Amino acid sequence: MFAKENVDYTLYLVTDSTMLPEGTTLESQVEAGLKNGVTLVQLREKETPTKTFIQEALKVQKLCKHYGVPLIINDRVDVALAINADGVHVGQDDMPIPMVRKLLGPEKIIGWSVGYTHEVEQLTKWGPEGVDYIGIGMVFPTNTKKNPKKAPMGPVGVSNILGALQEYEAKWCKTVAIGGLHPDCIPRVLYQCGSPDGRRMLDGISVVSDIMAAPDAGSATKKLRDILAKKRYDFIPGLISNSTTFHPDQMAEYLDRTKTNRPLIQHITNKVHQNFGANVTLALGSSPIMSEINSEFKELSLIPHATLLLNTGSVAPLEVLIDAVKAYNESQRPIVFDPVGYSATETRLNLNNHVLTAGQFACIKGNSGEILSLAGLSQGKMKGVDSGYNGSDLSLLIKATKIVAYRYRTVSVCTGKTDIVADGTFAGAYEPSGGMLGDWSSIPCFTIVCGDIPIMECITASGCSLGSTIACLIGGVSGNANVLGAVLTAVTLYKSAGQKASSRCRGSGSFHVELIDALYQFFTSNQPLEWAASIHQV
Ligand SMILES: Nc1ncnc2c1ncn2[C@@H]1O[C@H](COP(=O)(O)OP(=O)(O)OP(=O)(O)O)[C@@H](O)[C@H]1O
Ligand SMILES: Cc1ncsc1CCO
Ligand SMILES: [Mg+2]
CATH class of the missing domain: 3.20.20.70 (Aldolase class I)
Known part of the structure; x- marks a missing residue:
């Protein structure tokens, strides 16, 4: 017996x-x-x-x-x-x-x-x-x-x-x-x-x-x-680390790495965003490629520094999304996931959940409505692809961002007037039977602030292009840099460029152009300590 x-x-x-x-x-x-x-x-x-x-x-x-x-x-x-x-x-x-x-x-x-x-x-x-x-x-x-x-x-x-x-x-x-x-x-x-x-x-x-x-x-x-x-899932070897702090003077190194490594950023993204995203990627010294052809995903993912931006705004067939996730996971290259309108309709909810089940993501980015729904903290559906949430309760948004990071073991980003970044990766480590090295509330979390810039919400795909920016910075990572640092650099760069563009533009049309200009200039001059947005650990 x-x-x-x-x-x-x-x-x-x-x-x-x-x-x-x-x-x-x-x-x-x-x-x-x-x-x-x-x-x-x-x-x-x-x-x-x-x-x-x-x-x-x-x-x-x-x-x-x-x-x-x-x-x-x-x-x-x-x-x-x-x-x-x-x-x-x-x-x-x-x-x-x-x-x-x-x-x-x-x-x-x-x-x-x-x-x-x-x-x-x-x-x-x-x-x-x-x-x-x-x-x-x-x-x-x-x-x-x-x-x-x-x-x-x-x-x-x-x-x-x-x-x-x-x-x-x-x-x-x-x-x-x-x-x-x-x-x-x-x-x-x-x-x-x-x-x-x-x-x-x-x-x-x-x-x-x-x-x-x-x-x-x-x-x-x-x-x-x-x-x-094994007690570790090293899904993008060397790129996830257990550093829990970040110093703004590290940002210049991150920009330099993207400049040197010139990552290929495969976009599977919505039609509204495609041109904007490609131009933002070029402004940030990286190479965009729009592709929804399954048969080339593996080949693309094997190009050094290849990174995938997967945005479900207007949607490629589910098999295409799943194949892309599998290809990049297999090649151990990072995926940035933007579940646009996550819970706006039953269809979007099922599709996005299916994608989330299919793989491991280096970063998940959403607006406050998307992040609240992903965390299971939202009341009711989102109206459309806009967040529909005024972002007044910052502590609720921080909680949601941490839960998403923890639940998907990823670096999560919640956008809005204040951007929030949380790292739930535990550097890939876990203890079988026992558990993680802490609960969701204890994971590293940061806010990025630059006052109110309402015009950022007046152009379409501004969140989507933050996704492109994050992908460019993650794609550049090498040496002792890591995904958390890359994401914090990207979010701070993008917010600062938004602030600069809003001070130069005459309306939402020229804001769009000024935003690309400011990203280009900030990237080229590489002096992050002069940027307007600031990072705070919370
Ligand atoms: N009121 C605001 N003040 C400052 N920055 C803002 C404000 N609203 C949005 N942003 C910035 O604009 C960008 C897009 O954020 P938003 O939450 O609007 O994303 P989104 O709704 O997913 O965008 P889209 O779906 O149009 O691509 C982020 O970089 C965010 O920091
Ligand atoms: C307007 C719109 N519709 C689907 S995706 C998108 C771009 C902003 O998310
Ligand atoms: Mg918006």
């Missing part, structure tokens, strides 16, 4: 014998997994008749015993009892947990599939005598479940569940994530999934096809173990 408290949830293999490659068997795949670091096995054979299921279970049980790993049976409490397995995993539509416990007794492991926070509330009512661990999912779309009842929840959905476990103080309950987890996304899932109080991350991950369908299940398992051993 396996002692419950000693179960290691790190790498949980769930079987499916419908996907075995030729020349392998259920047992040979499971054994290859066990030999190379699988820590828990679940026999999940939906199509197998009872008699065969029991025969297989006995064989797999023998293997599990040999390697000292517990065996869990999916759904079939009778089979688990018949072979004296270590536990049972049940779904929401299977036998109720109290009955399962009554049949199995207190020593056995009981797992439950959970997708919603109210299920966590239910679980805490049963207490430690009920569920021992939950499978949180599904995280991403998967072929393993033919007719999924739930939409993929993404890392934010998983984090909400982990948050509920903390809130209800379900300390005993362990967690694994399941659904569409593969080596390309597991590091990001481990990094992004955590409770808002920073104290709890996943105890493990669950895989099916990566081992069951692998021609070489042993090396596939080893690869997974290597990923799971």
Whole structure:
């Protein structure tokens, strides 16, 4: 009998014998997994008749015993009892947990599939005598479940569940994530999934096809173990650092780097912004390219200093956006995401959430309406792409900016009269099971101020072009510079240029031209200490 408290949830293999490659068997795949670091096995054979299921279970049980790993049976409490397995995993539509416990007794492991926070509330009512661990999912779309009842929840959905476990103080309950987890996304899932109080991350991950369908299940398992051993997701190597302060005299170096490195800025952006964004990019010594052709994304992302500005203002097809995110993540190059009109309509909300689920972003920038909705702090919908929020409650906006930075482990920017920048990356570091190095409220945060410049709201795509500016500065980063410094430099430059342009223009038409002039002049002369906008740590 396996002692419950000693179960290691790190790498949980769930079987499916419908996907075995030729020349392998259920047992040979499971054994290859066990030999190379699988820590828990679940026999999940939906199509197998009872008699065969029991025969297989006995064989797999023998293997599990040999390697000292517990065996869990999916759904079939009778089979688990018949072979004296270590536990049972049940779904929401299977036998109720109290009955399962009554049949199995207190020593056995009981797992439950959970997708919603109210299920966590239910679980805490049963207490430690009920569920021992939950499978949180599904995280991403998967072929393993033919007719999924739930939409993929993404890392934010998983984090909400982990948050509920903390809130209800379900300390005993362990967690694994399941659904569409593969080596390309597991590091990001481990990094992004955590409770808002920073104290709890996943105890493990669950895989099916990566081992069951692998021609070489042993090396596939080893690869997974290597990923799971890391405590850092270095998504843009060298560019995220744990510096928590910033000195304005560093800004000149950031401008110099962009000048020297002349980054390529791929724009996927709205039609209103395209020409403006390209000209701002050129004014800042960088090379713009507008592209929505999937087949060239990978090639573009591999050009040194390539950076992607992804703006959902008028929208390219979802597959195009997702392909771009995947290409830049794979090439470990930064993405600046501007979710224009995030919650203005159901369509935009779904589309932007889908993009957010698809990858890791170096920076997420929005106006106050967008950032408040992203943080879940807004009352009602945004009217259109304008913020619709007068920005009077600065502390609420700071809170929202920090929550967005923390939730997406990114550097977030909230624009308005006062701009706010927060860094929730923790330099890519996390502590499996344990948590992040702090909660959302403790992350570094700055405001950038330059008085009221109302005319900045009188031209279209001024926020979008701040996105281009941020991309130019992040794209230039090399050496010991980092994303936070680049973003602070970009926001301060842009605000200062806005102030200069507003003092020179005759109306919103010439303001537009003067803004590009001022960006060009400030970039070329490179004397940030003379700029009007100032940075304050809050
Ligand atoms: N009242 C203001 N005073 C000073 N700066 C402002 C003011 N309003 C906006 N800005 C600046 O204008 C830029 C755009 O901010 P805004 O919040 O209007 O973005 P946005 O609504 O996303 O823009 P758009 O959708 O038109 O691209 C930012 O750089 C911001 O700092
Ligand atoms: C006006 C407008 N509509 C969609 S995107 C955009 C540019 C400002 O965000
Ligand atoms: Mg605006």
